[in-house]
Structure formats: C-alpha cells, structure tokens
Amino acid sequence: MVKEIERAGIPVVHLCTVVPISLTVGANRIVPTVAIPHPLGNPGTTPEEERELRRKLLDQALDALSTPIEDQRVFE
Amino acid sequence: MSQIKVVHYLNQFFAQVGGEEKANIPPEIKEGPVGPGMAFQAAFQDQAKIVATVLCGDSYFNENTEASIEAILMMIREQKPDLVICGPAFNAGRYGVACGTVASAVKEKLGIPAVTGMYTENPGVDLFKSSVYIVPTRDSAVGMRDAVAAMVPLALKLARGESVGSSAEEGYIPMGIRKNFFETKRGSRRAVDMLLKKLAGEPFETEFPMPDFDRVPPNAAVVDMRKAKVALVTSGGIVPKGNPDRIESSSASKYGKYDLEGVTDLTAEEYETAHGGYDPTYANEDADRVLPVDMLREFEKEGKIGSLSRYFYSTVGNGTAVASSKKYAQEISKELVADGVSAVILTST
Numbered sequence: 001m002v003k004e005i006e007r008a009g010i011p012v013v014h015l016c017t018v019v020p021i022s023l024t025v026g027a028n029r030i031v032p033t034v035a036i037p038h039p040l041g042n043p044g045t046t047p048e049e050e051r052e053l054r055r056k057l058l059d060q061a062l063d064a065l066s067t068p069i070e071d072q073r074v075f076e
Numbered sequence: 077m078s079q080i081k082v083v084h085y086l087n088q089f090f091a092q093v094g095g096e097e098k099a100n101i102p103p104e105i106k107e108g109p110v111g112p113g114m115a116f117q118a119a120f121q122d123q124a125k126i127v128a129t130v131l132c133g134d135s136y137f138n139e140n141t142e143a144s145i146e147a148i149l150m151m152i153r154e155q156k157p158d159l160v161i162c163g164p165a166f167n168a169g170r171y172g173v174a175c176g177t178v179a180s181a182v183k184e185k186l187g188i189p190a191v192t193g194m195y196t197e198n199p200g201v202d203l204f205k206s207s208v209y210i211v212p213t214r215d216s217a218v219g220m221r222d223a224v225a226a227m228v229p230l231a232l233k234l235a236r237g238e239s240v241g242s243s244a245e246e247g248y249i250p251m252g253i254r255k256n257f258f259e260t261k262r263g264s265r266r267a268v269d270m271l272l273k274k275l276a277g278e279p280f281e282t283e284f285p286m287p288d289f290d291r292v293p294p295n296a297a298v299v300d301m302r303k304a305k306v307a308l309v310t311s312g313g314i315v316p317k318g319n320p321d322r323i324e325s326s327s328a329s330k331y332g333k334y335d336l337e338g339v340t341d342l343t344a345e346e347y348e349t350a351h352g353g354y355d356p357t358y359a360n361e362d363a364d365r366v367l368p369v370d371m372l373r374e375f376e377k378e379g380k381i382g383s384l385s386r387y388f389y390s391t392v393g394n395g396t397a398v399a400s401s402k403k404y405a406q407e408i409s410k411e412l413v414a415d416g417v418s419a420v421i422l423t424s425t
Contacts, residue, residue: 001311001391001405003292005420008409011295016424024286028294036425038358039312041365054364054371058421062380065304065419068297 002027013064015039015057019074029064030074033057080124080235083152084113085162085178087171090217091131099135099170103147106131112220116161119228124235128155130178134170137177144174145181153186159235164193164223165200167215172200179208189234191248193223201249202399209234210249298419307385307417309408311393311401312359312366312425313351314342323392325352331391331404333411336384341370353394354425366423385417393424 003026005012014027017039022030033039040054064075088098090111109117109126117126130151137144152160160182162175172194179190184207193211194201201210209230213223226247233240243250259266266283273280298304315323321332342363349359349366364370372384389408393401412420 001309001401001408002422003290004402004405005309005409005412005422006292006295008406008413009295010409010412010417010420011298012420012422014422014424018424022424026291028292033423037354037356038365039423039425040368040371041358041362043358043361043365050362050365051371054368055374058368058371058375061421062301062375065298065421066301069294071294 011065013061013075015061023072023074026072028069028072029067030072031057031060031064032074032076079122080120080159080232081155081157082116082120082124082126082159082161082231082235083155083157084109084116084126084129085148085152085160085175086111086113086129086131087137087165087168087174088131088133089171090163091129093131093133099133101131101133102136102140103130103132103144103151105129105151112164112224115220115224116228119224120232123232124159126161127157132174134168134174137174138170141177145177148178149181149185152182152188157188159231160188160190161227161231162190162192164211164213164220164227165195165198166193166213166217166219166223167195167198169199172198173203174200176200176204176208176210180204183208189231191227191231191234193227194249196249205249206252209240209251211247212249301381301419302379303382304418305383305385305416306372306381306419306421307412307415308336308367308369308372308388309405309420309422310367310388310390310424311396312390312423313349313392313394314347314359314363314367314388314390315350317346317348319348319350323350323390325350325392326394326396328392328394328396328400331389331408333387333389333408335386336369336388337386339369340373342367349425350390351392351394351425359425366425368421368423372421382418385412385415387411387415 002014013029017033041050106129110129162179165172165175175192179192182190191209193213195215211226270280347363349356359366375381
C-alpha cells in the first residue's frame with residue numbers, strides 16, 4: 001500500500017513495528033513503532049505517557065516526511 | 077503408446093489470420109499445424125502429431141469468454157486429442173488470458189492435459205499459474221524457439237501420463253503446490269551447507285525463496301509541514317464500531333473509507349479493529365494506538381500540520397494478498413490525489 005501511494009506521487013511515511021517487512025516491501029520513509037498490537041501506544045504506561053509517546057513518534061513521522069531522501073531510510 | 081494427438085490453440089495473429097483488425101474473429105478450426113505449430117511439430121518429431129489448430133481473435137475471446145470457450149471446447153473434443161498446447165502467449169495480455177482459460181477448461185472440463193507458455197508478467201500467469209502448467213517464456217516471439225524447447229518435453233510427459241516433477245525440475249512456473257518428500261540430508265546439515273557456500277561467496281539455492289517486490293523511488297519531501305494536508309491510512313483494521321463494511325479479519329476483500337469530520341479522539345465506544353492475527357485488546361481499548369487521530373488533531377491545532385484530511389482509509393493486512401493491497405491502495409491514492417492530500421501517514425500492525 002505504501003508503495004502504491006508513493007507511486008501516486010504523494011510522500012508517505014510508514015509507521016510500523018516490523019521494520020524488516022517494511023524494508024522488504026519497499027517503503028521509503030519508515031518510523032519504527034512500539035509493538036504490533038499497539039504501534040502508537042503502550043498500555044503498560046499512563047495515558048499521559050502514551051500521549052507523549054505518540055507525540056514523539058508522530059514528530060518523527062513529520063520529520064521523515066519533510067526530509068529529502070534518495071533511498072529507503074529508517075527514521076529512529 | 078501410439079502417436080499422441082495434439083490440438084494447438086492460437087490467437088488470430090499467430091494463426092496468421094491477421095493483426096489487431098482481426099482480433100474480433102470468433103473461434104474456428106484448421107486442420108494440422110499452423111504458424112508456431114510447425115515448430116512444435118518439428119520438436120515432437122514422430123512422437124506426437126498436431127491434428128488441428130483452433131484459433132480465436134483475442135478481443136473476441138475476452139469479450140465473449142463463455143461463448144468462446146464453449147465453442148472451442150466443442151472443437152477440441154471432436155478431435156479427441158491426448159494433449160492441448162496453448163500459445164505460447166509471451167507478454168500479450170489478452171492472449172495470455174485466453175491461453176490460460178482454454179488450458180484450464182480443457183484440463184477441467186475435458187480431462188485432457190494442457191500446457192501453455194507466457195512471460196512471467198503476463199496477467200494470465202497470476203490468473204492461471206495455480207491451475208495449469210505455464211512454461212515461462214521471453215516477452216516476445218523472439219523467444220519462440222526456447223519456448224517450444226521447454227514446452228515440448230513437459231507436454232509429452234503429461235500426454236503420456238508420466239509423473240511430473242517439481243517446477244524447478246520441469247521448468248514450469250511454480251503452481252504453489254507443496255509436495256512432501258524425504259530429503260537425504262537433514263535440515264541443519266542443509267542450512268549449514270548453504271551458510272558455508274554463502275560465506276565463501278559461492279552460489280546456493282534457497283529452500284524458501286522470498287516473493288519478488290518491486291521498488292518505487294521516494295517522492296520529494298514535504299516543503300512545509302505547517303501547510304500540509306495529511307491523510308491517515310492503515311492496514312491495522314481500524315473501523316467504526318460494528319465494522320459497518322464487514323471488512324474480513326484476514327484476507328480482506330475490501331477497504332473502508334471513514335469520515336473524521338468532528339472526530340478528535342478514537343474512543344472505545346465508537347471505534348475498534350477488524351484485524352485478526354494480533355491481540356485486538358489494545359486497539360479496541362483505544363484505537364488511537366493504531367490510528368493516531370487524537371495527536372494529529374493536536375498537531376493541527378498547534379499548526380504543526382496544515383490539516384488532517386477528512387477521511388481515513390482502512391483495511392486488514394492479515395494474510396491479504398499483495399495484489400489486493402496494491403489494488404486498494406491504487407484506488408485510495410486516486411482519491412487522496414483528488415482531495416489534494418500532500419502527505420500520508422500509513423500505520424501497520
């Protein structure tokens with residue numbers, strides 16, 4: 001899906017936990033996330049901490065979208 | 077066994093009737109080999125004889141598939157062949173679909189073995205590789221000689237009812253059928269052998285080939301995120317509670333498009349996940365953990381992004397075919413482009 005969106009000309013960032021799959025599939029901008037069942041959250045922490053975590057990951061996502069790249073890159 | 081009787085299926089072009097202007101001709105039958113049939117006949121020597129050639133225009137076939145296949149099967153049945161050869165179709169899409177359709181119908185309805193040949197990216201390959209023997213060919217008729225050489229031995233084996241080995245041994249496109257057999261060396265031995273070869277830079281053959289994925293070069297970066305219209309897409313199956321489109325928990329046959337107008341937070345009362353294969357507890361408690369609508373609304377308010385696009389798109393990635401995902405994303409992308417979306421955040425579970 002990432003690739004088809006990219007092909008359509010829209011920059012896209014893939015937020016996912018299993019980065020090797022994302023790399024194999026061919027996503028170009030990748031932000032690694034927390035866990036498969038809750039990529040952008042962590043049930044083990046407080047709601048406030050979760051929101052902070054989500055904010056941090058989405059800041060990385062925006063950073064990835066606004067960074068020019070030539071090849072696949074994982075934004076840690 | 078006496079001489080094997082063969083019927084050959086061709087399109088209007090290879091049957092030397094005409095080009096695209098003759099693509100609308102209905103099925104007909106000619107005696108003996110025609111066009112590429114001559115090359116097959118030469119390769120068969122006297123082991124097999126092409127008794128007739130059935131031909132049909134590619135457009136006619138694809139626009140009138142049922143009528144065509146019925147007429148073609150009747151013509152073939154009358155010849156009482158032991159084998160049917162279709163094509164090869166190389167990279168001609170309609171012809172490939174016709175060859176695949178004829179070959180699979182001959183096999184299923186008449187119980188006669190059939191072989192065809194195509195270029196691996198011919199759409200007929202994906203459609204029929206699991207039901208018929210397709211020998212990979214080059215993408216144009218330049219590869220005729222190689223195609224004939226590869227198709228003939230397999231065809232003769234099938235006609236004689238001999239057992240057919242694996243795709244790697246016989247040179248056809250893998251049908252996705254697993255056949256159990258006993259390896260002489262145990263797994264650990266084979267793995268170490270492969271590893272040693274890899275370390276030594278020698279060629280080795282994997283026992284678990286990964287599917288082929290193509291690559292798309294990255295698009296230019298977003299110049300100003302503060303002006304960007306950002307859309308959310310997910311393969312994590314987030315849907316409005318009750319899953320109104322009945323998106324399947326695995327091998328999804330569809331995607332959903334949902335309105336986020338006025339939504340600032342995905343609550344447990346209103347959203348859930350349709351995704352199987354992972355524990356849905358956390359996503360059902362708070363779908364923002366998969367589809368971060370709450371935080372993107374904050375970003376919108378803070379001016380970090382221009383806006384969050386009105387709709388989000390969702391499907392279930394669990395066991396869903398690459399071809400399906402591709403199709404969904406193509407449709408979704410069209411809408412995103414039409415909506416003036418400047419960047420996409422795609423989340424996967």
